[in-house]
Amino acid sequence: MINDLWYKNAVVYCLSVETFMDANGDGIGDFQGLARRLDYLAGLGITAIWLMPFQTSPGKDDGYDVSDYYNVDPRYGTLGDFVEFTHGAKQRGIRVMIDLVVNHTSDEHPWFQEARKDENSPYRDWYVWSKEKPENASQGMVFPGVQKTTWSRDKVSGKYYFHRFYDFQPDLNTANPHVQAEILKIMGFWIQLGVSGFRMDAVPFVIARKGADIDKPVEQYDMLRTFREFLQWRQGDAIILAEANVLPKTDMNYFGEDGDRMHMMFNFQVNQTLFYALASGDCAPLAKALEATRTRPPTAQWGHFLRNHDELDLGRLSEAQRNMVFAAFGPDKDMQLYDRGIRRRFSPMLGGNRDRMRMAYSLMFSLPGTPVLRYGDEIGMGEDLSLPERNCARTPMQWSTEPQAGFTKSDAPVLPVISDGAYGFQHINVADQRRNPDSMLNWMERLIRMRKEAPEIGWGDFRVLDVEEDGVLAIRYDWRNNAVLIVHNLNESPIEVRIDPGPGEGSQLLVDIADGSDSRADEAGLHRLYLEGYAYKWFRVGGLDYLLRRTEI
Numbered sequence: 001m002i003n004d005l006w007y008k009n010a011v012v013y014c015l016s017v018e019t020f021m022d023a024n025g026d027g028i029g030d031f032q033g034l035a036r037r038l039d040y041l042a043g044l045g046i047t048a049i050w051l052m053p054f055q056t057s058p059g060k061d062d063g064y065d066v067s068d069y070y071n072v073d074p075r076y077g078t079l080g081d082f083v084e085f086t087h088g089a090k091q092r093g094i095r096v097m098i099d100l101v102v103n104h105t106s107d108e109h110p111w112f113q114e115a116r117k118d119e120n121s122p123y124r125d126w127y128v129w130s131k132e133k134p135e136n137a138s139q140g141m142v143f144p145g146v147q148k149t150t151w152s153r154d155k156v157s158g159k160y161y162f163h164r165f166y167d168f169q170p171d172l173n174t175a176n177p178h179v180q181a182e183i184l185k186i187m188g189f190w191i192q193l194g195v196s197g198f199r200m201d202a203v204p205f206v207i208a209r210k211g212a213d214i215d216k217p218v219e220q221y222d223m224l225r226t227f228r229e230f231l232q233w234r235q236g237d238a239i240i241l242a243e244a245n246v247l248p249k250t251d252m253n254y255f256g257e258d259g260d261r262m263h264m265m266f267n268f269q270v271n272q273t274l275f276y277a278l279a280s281g282d283c284a285p286l287a288k289a290l291e292a293t294r295t296r297p298p299t300a301q302w303g304h305f306l307r308n309h310d311e312l313d314l315g316r317l318s319e320a321q322r323n324m325v326f327a328a329f330g331p332d333k334d335m336q337l338y339d340r341g342i343r344r345r346f347s348p349m350l351g352g353n354r355d356r357m358r359m360a361y362s363l364m365f366s367l368p369g370t371p372v373l374r375y376g377d378e379i380g381m382g383e384d385l386s387l388p389e390r391n392c393a394r395t396p397m398q399w400s401t402e403p404q405a406g407f408t409k410s411d412a413p414v415l416p417v418i419s420d421g422a423y424g425f426q427h428i429n430v431a432d433q434r435r436n437p438d439s440m441l442n443w444m445e446r447l448i449r450m451r452k453e454a455p456e457i458g459w460g461d462f463r464v465l466d467v468e469e470d471g472v473l474a475i476r477y478d479w480r481n482n483a484v485l486i487v488h489n490l491n492e493s494p495i496e497v498r499i500d501p502g503p504g505e506g507s508q509l510l511v512d513i514a515d516g517s518d519s520r521a522d523e524a525g526l527h528r529l530y531l532e533g534y535a536y537k538w539f540r541v542g543g544l545d546y547l548l549r550r551t552e553i
Contacts, residue, residue, distance in 0.1 A: 004237045006047075006095065007197070007264055007370060008301050009458035011448050012241075013046040014309065015375035017054045017076045018063070018414055019396045019407070027410035029396070031072070031081035035088050040430070042092040044378060044441075045448035049089060050097040050199050050241075052309060054082075058108050058168075062309075062394065064099075064201065065106035065169050069186045079193070086194030095196035097241065102183050103202045104169040112170050116156040128162035128173050130212035140164065142202075144339055146389065151212075162212075164205050174206050180223065184230045187238075191231075197239040200227075203254065203262070204244050221253050224261035239263035241303055245313060248292040259297030267302040267369060269293055272314055274306075274367075276321045278350075278360060279328035281471040281491045285321070287464045290368065290475075294462075301458070302369030306360060307349075309374065310390055311341030334385055345393045347380040352422060355534040358443060359488055362536040365451045366475065366486040368462045378444040379433050382423025384416060391415060400431040450513055450538060456484050467497045472531070474499055476541070483541035485510060489531040498526045506542020513538040 021033030031054075041049065053063030056073045063073070072082050086096050105112055115123040130151060137151040142165050151160045152167040161170045172179050187198060200206065207224060208217035224242075231238040241264040244254050248269055254262045273289040276282070293302065312329075314322045322340075329335075329349040330342035337343040350356050357380065365371045376397055383392045396417050399406030405417045405425035418424055433439035451457065460479030467474050471491035477484050485501050501507040501521075510519040510527055519527045519539070529537065 005299060005301075006237060007239050007241075009452065009455045010047045010095075010370050011045065011451060012048045012050050012097070012303065012370060012372040013041060013044070013375065014050040014052065014372060015397075016052040016062075016309070016394060018052075019394060020375060021397065021399070022408035022410065022413075025409035026075075027408050027413045028075045029407070029414070030075070031077040031085045035081075035085045038085075038088050038092055038094070042094060044445055045452065046094065046373070047452075048095040048097055048196070050372070051099065053099045053101055058106055060106070060168050061166060062391075064101050065104075065108075065166075066101055067106040067109045069102075070189055083193055090194065096194060097197040097199055097239075098190060098195055099201055100183075100187065100198035100240075101201045102172060102174070102186070103205045104163060104165055104171045107168045107170055116154050116161075119157070122178075125176055126173055126179055127170050128210045128212075129157070130160045130162070132212075133160050134212040136215060146338070160212075162210055164202070171205070171210055173210060174223070175209055175220065180226065183227070187227070187230065188234050191235050191238055196235075196237065197241060197263075199241045199243065200262075201243055203242040204246060219253070221256075221261065224254065225256065228256075228261055228263070241266070244268075245315070247316075248289075251293060252295060255296050255300040257297070259299040263299070264301045264303050264370065266308075266372075267293055267304055267367075268313065269316055270302070270367060271305060271312075272316045274363070275312065275314070275325050275329065276317055277473070277490055278356075279325045280321075283470060283473040283490060286473065290462075290464060294368075302367075303372050304364055304367040304369045305372040305374070306364050307344075307346045307374055307377065307393070308372070309394060311337040311343045313341045315340040337389060343383075343390055343392055344385075345381055345383040346377055348382045348423060352380065353534075354440070355532075356492075357440070358447075359490070359534040359536050361444070362447060362486075362538075363473070363488045363490075365447055366454075366457060366488075366538070368457065368475075368477070370458060371451060373444075378441050379428055379430055380423075380440045381428055382418055382421070384418055387415065398425040398429045400429050401426055405429060406431070446514075454484050454513065454538065455479065456482055457486075463502070465499060465502070467499055469495060469497050471495070472497050476502060478504075484513070485539040485541050486537070487529060487531065487539070488536045489534060492533040494530065494532050494535075496528060496530045498528055500526050501541055504541070509542060510539035511542075513540055 018029045020029045021037050022029050023033035054076050055066050056068035056071045057063045057065050089096050111123045111126055114121045115127050133151050137149045140150050141147040153160050163170050207220045242262040244265050245268040269289045273285040277286040385392050395415050396407040396413050433441035456477035456479040460477040462475055462477050465474040472489050474487045508521045521527050
């Protein structure tokens with residue numbers, strides 16, 4: 001059973017085909033280019049690739065406006081190129097996950113074109129319509145400040161259609177059993193082409209009932225069970241990673257009390273309090289969020305991240321907490337987005353402070369769950385705030401000091417390569433960092449290796465230890481008679497802490513996983529640890545004796 005739950009101890013790497021590597025020189029990344037970089041990703045140590053949307057699309061929302069679920073956008077290659085890529089990934093022991101965007105389609109999708117032209121079309125009920133504009137049309141927008149309504153009038157049909165996102169993305173009527181059957185068909189198609197999982201976009205909206213007469217969405221959680229059952233019938237180890245920014249009290253509705261719904265979910269609650277901890281030096285809300293999201297079925301898993309391809313959503317924080325994070329990491333209005341988040345990359349948010357960045361990534365990798373890393377973060381890429389909305393943090397991968405950062409031979413890349421300032425490709429690129437043993441890239445490779453050698457984090461039980469210091473977080477994991485203890489100092493100032501690792505064999509001795517140094521308990525059973533500013537320590541409790549006792553996965 002453990003071998004089937006591969007996602008419990010995975011390291012996921014998120015990338016956009018469009019901005020990763022261009023092989024044919026047209027300025028747009030493609031699957032042939034991505035296939036050429038598989039050895040780079042294998043060397044980094046990641047075990048799964050999550051691909052942002054690459055299916056046929058007008059490209060008005062970075063591919064999240066799909067017009068054909070059963071094909072590759074011609075800009076990125078062909079289905080044959082996709083299969084060659086998944087085959088190459090499999091040869092290197094890397095699984096492939098893809099975005100599943102089924103809350104809405106593009107308004108150019110043939111389904112919507114048929115639906116709008118004929119009220120007797122079988123596709124008419126695949127979307128959500130109203131004769132009059134509903135009174136609540138100005139509520140529930142996903143992009144406030146950019147999006148003005150959730151109901152727009154269609155000139156062809158003469159009716160209003162519902163769109164939770166932009167007006168060119170009409171919502172699918174996911175309560176319709178024919179739409180649900182089509183979603184299963186889409187998943188089955190890509191599984192046959194080598195896909196091991198799906199990152200399902202906007203899950204709370206997918207499962208919500210929609211209509212002009214619905215003021216408060218009602219979730220259809222049984223739909224999630226249908227999705228999971230299908231995957232287990234079709235391919236036993238295929239998974240769904242849910243994007244569901246929901247309160248902890250509803251987590252089990254998404255996982256299922258019996259673990260029969262979503263396999264994984266992103267932990268937005270922990271992500272937001274983590275950034276508050278980084279801004280304030282106060283770990284208490286983070287520890288509280290970890291405890292609030294502790295409960296999950298044995299087969300379920302959290303996905304943890306620092307930054308993703310969207311804005312850093314701070315909507316779950318209090319106003320005071322949110323303002324503190326804004327002040328620390330996005331003080332200017334052009335750094336903020338949708339009245340709730342920050343649209344920057346992680347490295348410039350921290351001012352390029354190498355020690356603080358490394359501490360933060362170490363912390364993220366040591367949280368109870370599976371780490372998700374975004375392309376370019378392994379080298380500390382920056383952003384281009386002159387680009388609109390979220391595109392500022394979606395610039396092409398910086399491979400070398402060659403023109404256009406080695407991303408393309410074209411002089412017109414799909415998005416401008418960062419070429420100015422400290423984050424320009426002349427200073428931040430893969431080629432230079434590969435040759436520097438102390439670079440961010442080589443450090444990240446060592447961190448990934450260390451995380452993979454500590455399966456207790458993905459599989460075990462955890463508890464946050466009391467160290468009586470607001471800026472220090474200490475977490476212990478136990479699994480199969482083995483334990484690890486991981487400590488982070490979120491403050492700039494050095495500090496000494498006294499830690500009780502807890503009862504159990506070997507707690508008198510802590511051995512640093514990174515350098516082999518050790519700490520021995522005093523007569524009271526406490527360990528005195530001196531931590532430099534932004535320092536972190538990964539210890540194995542009981543020392544190297546675990547090598548003789550641990551059971552292989």
